[in-house]
Amino acid sequence: MEALKQELKAKIIEALNLEDISIEDINDNDPLFGEGLGLDSIDALELIVLLDKVYGIRLADPKQGKAIFESVETMAKYIEEHRTK
Amino acid sequence: MKVAITGMGIISSIGTTVEENFHSLVSLKTGLSTISNIETIHKDIIKVGEIKQTNEQLAAQLNLPQDNNFSRTALLGAIAAKQAVEDANITDINEYKSGLISATSVGGMDMTEKYFYDYFENEACQKYITSHDIGDNSQKIANCIGLKGLVTTISTACSSAANAIMLGARLIESGELDRVVVGGTDALAKFTINGFKTLMILSDDYNAPFDNNRKGLNLGEAAAFLVLESDAIVKKHNKKVLAYVAGFGNANDAFHQTASSENGDGAFLAMNKAFKMAKIQPSEIDYINAHGTATPNNDLSEGRAIIRIFGDNVPDFSSTKPFTGHTLAAAAGIEAVYSVLALQNNVVYPNLNFKTNMEEFNLTPQLTLKEKEINHVLSNSFGFGGNCSTLIFSKN
Amino acid sequence: MKKCYINGMGCVSAQDTYETSFLESVVINTTENIIYAIQPSYKELIPPAAARRMAKGVKMGLAASTKALKEANVEVPDAIITGTGMGCIEDSEKFLRALLDNNEEYLTPTNFIQSTHNTVGGQIALGLGCKGYNFTYVNGAISFESALLDAKLQLENEEENSILVGAADETSSHTMELFKLINIIKKESDQPYSVLGSNSTGVIYSEGATFVALENIHKDSSYAVLEALQIQNELKVEEVESFITAFLNKNNLKLEDIDAVVFGNNGDVTFDTYYSEASSLFNQIPQIYYKHLSGEFNTASAFGFWVAASIIKSQIIPQSIKMNAIEKNTFSKVLLYNQYQGKDQSLVLLSKC
Numbered sequence: 001m002e003a004l005k006q007e008l009k010a011k012i013i014e015a016l017n018l019e020d021i022s023i024e025d026i027n028d029n030d031p032l033f034g035e036g037l038g039l040d041s042i043d044a045l046e047l048i049v050l051l052d053k054v055y056g057i058r059l060a061d062p063k064q065g066k067a068i069f070e071s072v073e074t075m076a077k078y079i080e081e082h083r084t085k
Numbered sequence: 086m087k088v089a090i091t092g093m094g095i096i097s098s099i100g101t102t103v104e105e106n107f108h109s110l111v112s113l114k115t116g117l118s119t120i121s122n123i124e125t126i127h128k129d130i131i132k133v134g135e136i137k138q139t140n141e142q143l144a145a146q147l148n149l150p151q152d153n154n155f156s157r158t159a160l161l162g163a164i165a166a167k168q169a170v171e172d173a174n175i176t177d178i179n180e181y182k183s184g185l186i187s188a189t190s191v192g193g194m195d196m197t198e199k200y201f202y203d204y205f206e207n208e209a210c211q212k213y214i215t216s217h218d219i220g221d222n223s224q225k226i227a228n229c230i231g232l233k234g235l236v237t238t239i240s241t242a243c244s245s246a247a248n249a250i251m252l253g254a255r256l257i258e259s260g261e262l263d264r265v266v267v268g269g270t271d272a273l274a275k276f277t278i279n280g281f282k283t284l285m286i287l288s289d290d291y292n293a294p295f296d297n298n299r300k301g302l303n304l305g306e307a308a309a310f311l312v313l314e315s316d317a318i319v320k321k322h323n324k325k326v327l328a329y330v331a332g333f334g335n336a337n338d339a340f341h342q343t344a345s346s347e348n349g350d351g352a353f354l355a356m357n358k359a360f361k362m363a364k365i366q367p368s369e370i371d372y373i374n375a376h377g378t379a380t381p382n383n384d385l386s387e388g389r390a391i392i393r394i395f396g397d398n399v400p401d402f403s404s405t406k407p408f409t410g411h412t413l414a415a416a417a418g419i420e421a422v423y424s425v426l427a428l429q430n431n432v433v434y435p436n437l438n439f440k441t442n443m444e445e446f447n448l449t450p451q452l453t454l455k456e457k458e459i460n461h462v463l464s465n466s467f468g469f470g471g472n473c474s475t476l477i478f479s480k481n
Numbered sequence: 482m483k484k485c486y487i488n489g490m491g492c493v494s495a496q497d498t499y500e501t502s503f504l505e506s507v508v509i510n511t512t513e514n515i516i517y518a519i520q521p522s523y524k525e526l527i528p529p530a531a532a533r534r535m536a537k538g539v540k541m542g543l544a545a546s547t548k549a550l551k552e553a554n555v556e557v558p559d560a561i562i563t564g565t566g567m568g569c570i571e572d573s574e575k576f577l578r579a580l581l582d583n584n585e586e587y588l589t590p591t592n593f594i595q596s597t598h599n600t601v602g603g604q605i606a607l608g609l610g611c612k613g614y615n616f617t618y619v620n621g622a623i624s625f626e627s628a629l630l631d632a633k634l635q636l637e638n639e640e641e642n643s644i645l646v647g648a649a650d651e652t653s654s655h656t657m658e659l660f661k662l663i664n665i666i667k668k669e670s671d672q673p674y675s676v677l678g679s680n681s682t683g684v685i686y687s688e689g690a691t692f693v694a695l696e697n698i699h700k701d702s703s704y705a706v707l708e709a710l711q712i713q714n715e716l717k718v719e720e721v722e723s724f725i726t727a728f729l730n731k732n733n734l735k736l737e738d739i740d741a742v743v744f745g746n747n748g749d750v751t752f753d754t755y756y757s758e759a760s761s762l763f764n765q766i767p768q769i770y771y772k773h774l775s776g777e778f779n780t781a782s783a784f785g786f787w788v789a790a791s792i793i794k795s796q797i798i799p800q801s802i803k804m805n806a807i808e809k810n811t812f813s814k815v816l817l818y819n820q821y822q823g824k825d826q827s828l829v830l831l832s833k834c
Binding site: 040041042045048049062 | 283284285341342343344
Binding site for chain 3: 125126127185190192194197198201202204205211214215218219220221223224227232233234235236237238239240241242248252255256259261275276279280282283284335336337338339340341342343350351354468469470471472
């Protein structure tokens, strides 16, 4: 789980082109949207593709993302349970 | 403002002439179907408003030589523009100071995506490299109607053709031009199909504007042009005026690169400006041809803006996107033609596929074909980049 | 009717035009067939959260527009009108490449969103919170001039009082390779490159962004008045003379009334004749060229506009852009003539305030 979280942070930084942010800057429970990292709705769509491409998880409805993408912690948990690759 | 419309031309998935389009609208015949001209992995899932003629058939209709390098966007545009000029009974287009204001978002993307890598191996297809350019498409349309003069193009995503009509009206009003052909054209492309897919706003069903359970849009392709002429020409040649551009407004939502603000600020401002220019009251509008793409975001935002303008007295409104799909930069062009047809024939088109009112407000679009006296039509078009446009067309 | 004043300008180009004063130092390129714009430092201009999605064209546009507004002391303009020839070609290419390479799978929205031609105008509006009129013109070499025409009509009629007008175009690798393939860009073997007296076809390609703050009031910062302009989709060489004289006539001017003329010569020998035809009408006045500095691209003429307005304000023609040796003491009326491959012809007339 710890390794997955680290991997996830690196992938988020890469996918969203977060130039000024490093893995250490993101805490497991930091909110990804709004306050914390300040991601927006376009980032949410990018993360949906990331789930599909890297972990083989397909979300049909973008609304599902809201709960899953709350933090790195919630994302990692969801991936552990649903990954197909 | 009062600028005369003296000709119209259109090609869409519901017809290749103005008459055919009108016939489909009043007989509730949708143009949405399974895609056949483009190879895409999404073909079994999506429905599109596709014009079934191939490029070769369209080129033959224009009498183009075999080795032409027209993109599909240019082919469709040229067909619609030619119809419009004929409809306006123009024999010598350059007899007056004339212009063409076209609009497109994809330009020659259909060829670029086909030959992107092939260009380096296959010399025969290299003729299409310069067709990618949006301006090249307009130049070709101008050549097809024999126009020499001011030719320019507007590309503001899905509001483009509305803005082309605005500039045209402004150029006539200011005396810069005596006659101007205005409208838009966009062909289907894998680029846009996949683009809207990534935004997760492509419906796998028939689009249902303003419905609570709407699932997004269907893409379409089309082209439509209007001929606008000065009062002097109309008088001198005793021309039949189909309708008038009475007012317009353009504003920016300045909220988000692609999404509309929840309260529809940009849309509200655009409609307000149009009313000011047309010098009419919202209560005088008989029909709203809504943008109504059937995406969750658009319909909520547009609905709220409509309520902000019209209050409890929202006039009959409908989106014609269930007929044609969302034809992007051409949308406001074909909907301008539909607005003029509504004025001429005194009909309100139904908003197909609607079942359930949205939970956010109590707005029910017109559900059946309705005949009544129509004097003023308002048409909305909104696009990426916060672009919001409103046109008002009037009978007299 | 009000006048249309140029009250502020910002220019990002292949020369150091953003930070320094009017062409105080220039680099003349003879060896590269593509020259790239010198990028300003964007850190202070664009918040990192927004910058991470922006391609070069958007960033250049934001930088140029920020400077133009600052010079004119305009916080938020009434309207924003942009011209671009190829739009956000870098994002278009990235999205298309991903689409083709992955057979339409695993595509992400960012490049698609940023690929629309009105991205620059939209992002400037978003950054400024400008809810006014917002148009983007995309029509080859008259993209910028179309924006000027629209703005001029609105300012003169007082529909709007301040309009940010500009142009932005970026290079991108795939498109540049395609342009080399069909000789839009000069061949390596055509070196040394020169815009004047060239005997090869094609151009030196480049990129850049120029924005101007136009208002219908005169200010201390005013450069010049945008007096008139004309756009024409195509002309034959033998029609150039009548195109120019008719334009001047319409504005109650004669050839002798013009103090300097700015030509868009780009070193493409096939179409140089348009400029030699125009040049022969103006033998008695200083002639100016600029595409040896800016390179050629759809909106390079906006760089020429920046040059002409700067000449009127400073009343000086820098040595590096003189085409002939004729001197003049005052520059009241400056005419710009531009075209690309005989198409997208434009005339723009600027005058002293």
